[in-house]
Amino acid sequence: MSKEKKQVTVGRIADFPVGKCTVVEIDGREIGIARLKNGEYRAVRNHCPHKGAPVCKGFISGTMVPGAVGELVYGRDGEILVCPWHGYEFDLATGAVIYQESSEKLLMYPVEIRNGEVVVTV
Amino acid sequence: MDIPEKPQTSRDAALKVIDCDVHPYVKDGIKSVFPYMPEAWKQRFIRKNAHVSSHARPLKYEHPNGNVNRVDARPPCGGISGSDPHYLVKDLLDQNKIQHAVLNCLQTGSLCSTLSGTDESVVLCSAFNDFLVDQWLTVDNRLKFAMSVPSQDPQASAAEIRRLGKHPQIVAVSLPLLNILMGNRYWWPIYAAAQEMDLPILVHVTGPDSIFYGPPISAGGIPDSYVERYVTLCQAGESSVNSLVFSGVFEKFPRLKVIFVEYGFLWLLPLLWRMDRTWRQLRHEVPWVKKSPVEYVHKHIRFSTQPIDEPREPKDLDKLIELMGYDQLCFSTDYPHWDNDMPGQSLRGLPKAEREKIFWDNAYSTFRMR
Numbered sequence: 001m002s003k004e005k006k007q008v009t010v011g012r013i014a015d016f017p018v019g020k021c022t023v024v025e026i027d028g029r030e031i032g033i034a035r036l037k038n039g040e041y042r043a044v045r046n047h048c049p050h051k052g053a054p055v056c057k058g059f060i061s062g063t064m065v066p067g068a069v070g071e072l073v074y075g076r077d078g079e080i081l082v083c084p085w086h087g088y089e090f091d092l093a094t095g096a097v098i099y100q101e102s103s104e105k106l107l108m109y110p111v112e113i114r115n116g117e118v119v120v121t122v
Numbered sequence: 123m124d125i126p127e128k129p130q131t132s133r134d135a136a137l138k139v140i141d142c143d144v145h146p147y148v149k150d151g152i153k154s155v156f157p158y159m160p161e162a163w164k165q166r167f168i169r170k171n172a173h174v175s176s177h178a179r180p181l182k183y184e185h186p187n188g189n190v191n192r193v194d195a196r197p198p199c200g201g202i203s204g205s206d207p208h209y210l211v212k213d214l215l216d217q218n219k220i221q222h223a224v225l226n227c228l229q230t231g232s233l234c235s236t237l238s239g240t241d242e243s244v245v246l247c248s249a250f251n252d253f254l255v256d257q258w259l260t261v262d263n264r265l266k267f268a269m270s271v272p273s274q275d276p277q278a279s280a281a282e283i284r285r286l287g288k289h290p291q292i293v294a295v296s297l298p299l300l301n302i303l304m305g306n307r308y309w310w311p312i313y314a315a316a317q318e319m320d321l322p323i324l325v326h327v328t329g330p331d332s333i334f335y336g337p338p339i340s341a342g343g344i345p346d347s348y349v350e351r352y353v354t355l356c357q358a359g360e361s362s363v364n365s366l367v368f369s370g371v372f373e374k375f376p377r378l379k380v381i382f383v384e385y386g387f388l389w390l391l392p393l394l395w396r397m398d399r400t401w402r403q404l405r406h407e408v409p410w411v412k413k414s415p416v417e418y419v420h421k422h423i424r425f426s427t428q429p430i431d432e433p434r435e436p437k438d439l440d441k442l443i444e445l446m447g448y449d450q451l452c453f454s455t456d457y458p459h460w461d462n463d464m465p466g467q468s469l470r471g472l473p474k475a476e477r478e479k480i481f482w483d484n485a486y487s488t489f490r491m492r
Contacts, residue, residue, distance in 0.1 A: 051463070051464065051467045052464065052466065052467050053194070054194050058193070058194075059193075082187060084192050084460070085460055085462065086460065086461060087186070
């Protein structure tokens with residue numbers, strides 16, 4: 001297993017719609033590029049740590065934050081990635097499963113914008 | 123740690139797999155099966171717009187994420203997940219090295235158990251069965267079929283089994299349950315026909331369960347949300363195992379086999395302990411039950427694995443399966459539904475020989491494999 005890191009340009013900003021997780025391939029690995037509403041980007045391995053689903057083919061959403069009985073409070077809009085299989089909700093800031101104790105985390109890569117291009121470090 | 127890029131693929135290349143629960147979706151529903159029914163019935167369904175009705179669930183039972191199907195399993199040519207047999211073969215069987223997949227059509231099941239009238243269900247059941255034999259089983263020999271029966275009419279159900287049951291890719295009879303326990307004599311004509319054709323009875327939630335009057339209803343009342351309903355759907359399985367044994371079905375039909383699909387299985391062990399204890403105490407009330415209920419269940423009944431429960435300590439699951447015995451379980455994915463389990467990620471903590479029983483042997487000896 002190589003420890004060498006490299007930077008890969010995966011496309012231009014316009015290639016990645018806001019609020020979507022667009023899957024690209026780097027060295028045979030599927031990585032989802034999530035362009036968030038707040039202007040930030042995330043690069044996520046397309047592999048759900050729960051059961052191996054292609055998690056990036058789910059959807060980006062907010063969620064109902066824990067609250068009082070019978071009361072719904074919607075929050076964290078655009079910050080949550082929902083797996084298309086079992087519905088696990090992941091925090092796109094940290095990769096962690098939200099609102100429950102779990103050691104399962106998304107595998108995330110550093111991503112930055114350079115001259116209008118999206119660059120992932122893998 | 124490196125993560126395999128194709129996680130759906132079993133890492134155990136030698137493992138042979140029978141998938142006991144795959145759901146084909148007939149793309150245009152009733153309209154698709156018009157060529158497989160008498161003209162008068164086609165005209166009746168057109169006139170009442172049955173071919174465009176949605177058969178939707180009530181709002182409170184719609185899936186919280188908006189879809190019971192995996193959106194990533196939609197065929198590239200369009201349509202609902204599970205509606206293209208060619209894509210299903212590629213996406214499920216090829217990708218996961220599955221040798222046999224047992225198709226069970228829930229559209230037929232829900233129409234037969236609840237959503238259509240008795241006469242309608244008899245016609246629709248045959249039409250859907252014939253459509254799937256014609257349009258799906260011809261695509262790939264790995265596709266096997268649990269043919270449905272119009273369970274509101276046991277005599278018609280038995281006739282349907284005898285009409286179609288000889289097809290070499292038909293391996294089971296999918297029985298849409300009603301709110302009549304499975305030991306009841308109402309069902310016996312169906313069991314007689316299934317036994318005669320050497321086909322096991324497969325039972326699976328059909329969709330309207332715990333929603334409408336007609337199919338089984340969860341104990342204690344009607345649940346209030348998708349989550350509540352999902353968790354308690356297994357209760358009908360528990361009641362039916364109990365009913366089958368104590369009403370003497372397996373004495374009356376000694377070659378009959380039953381497989382409970384998607385009802386879970388971790389409830390079985392305490393159920394059997396209670397059935398066994400009660401039988402030892404009060405056997406004389408049901409003197410046709412000549413041996414321990416545990417023996418009948420091990421001989422005649424199997425359970426599919428999905429949805430596999432996930433205790434925080436995975437070894438707890440392995441231990442419970444060991445206590446149950448490895449002869450009871452048959453692997454299933456439930457593709458293309460949201461809560462599916464794929465072989466590569468399932469029951470990996472079990473010893474190799476026991477895993478082989480669950481993924482292959484138990485199903486092979488339960489279904490009518492030729």
